Amino acid sequence: MIYKVSYVVIGGEYPGSIRNETERPQVGSIVQIGRVKFEVTEVQEIIPPRDDFQFLHATVRPVKTGGSH
């Protein structure tokens, strides 16, 4: 199965992405869009599957970086 995923960043301050994935994105997984890493917060089917393709919409938020010591 190929997952065609529409990633949208919460808040709209950073553009989203469309790409094919070999594994279905999971809530909590990390994806890199451009040069920034994001955490997946929600995944839903956007349109019905066709043949070997599933079409998903994932909402993501920036990964919080740890504070310095």
Add this chain to the structure above:
Amino acid sequence: MELIDILKGVELFRGLSTEQLSRLAAISHSETYPADAVIFSQGSPGDKMYVIARGEIEVRFQDHKGVAHSAIYLGAGQLFGEMALLDQGERSASVIAVQDGTEVYAISSHDFLALCQADTALGFIMMRNMALDLSFKLRHRNLDPATGL
């Protein structure tokens, strides 16, 4: 990985036979770009469309005030540059490689349309799939607050 195996993983080519994929592979030309390389610029004539085999590209456009905006990132398996190929207008945005070694397959408008006319069944499937891809991009755009809609 063989080019035909790459093409099988691209929605644009869904529904094509192995023989039809071979014909498409014959008119597809690999291009590899370093990070930050401009693949094409907004306003330039468009005579090719591209399929991303590896890496990621950024679509940027300048509004009427000359302010640059990043519209979307596209990764493996995605199509870009098809608008100018379909409507023969100038490029509506610039496309820049994000990752080193971003590999795309370029298909010229002339070769693509000649293939669609020679094999109308292939042409129908490709045009349907291009419409579906544009539909998916519109759905993404409707959901993405970064587009300002």
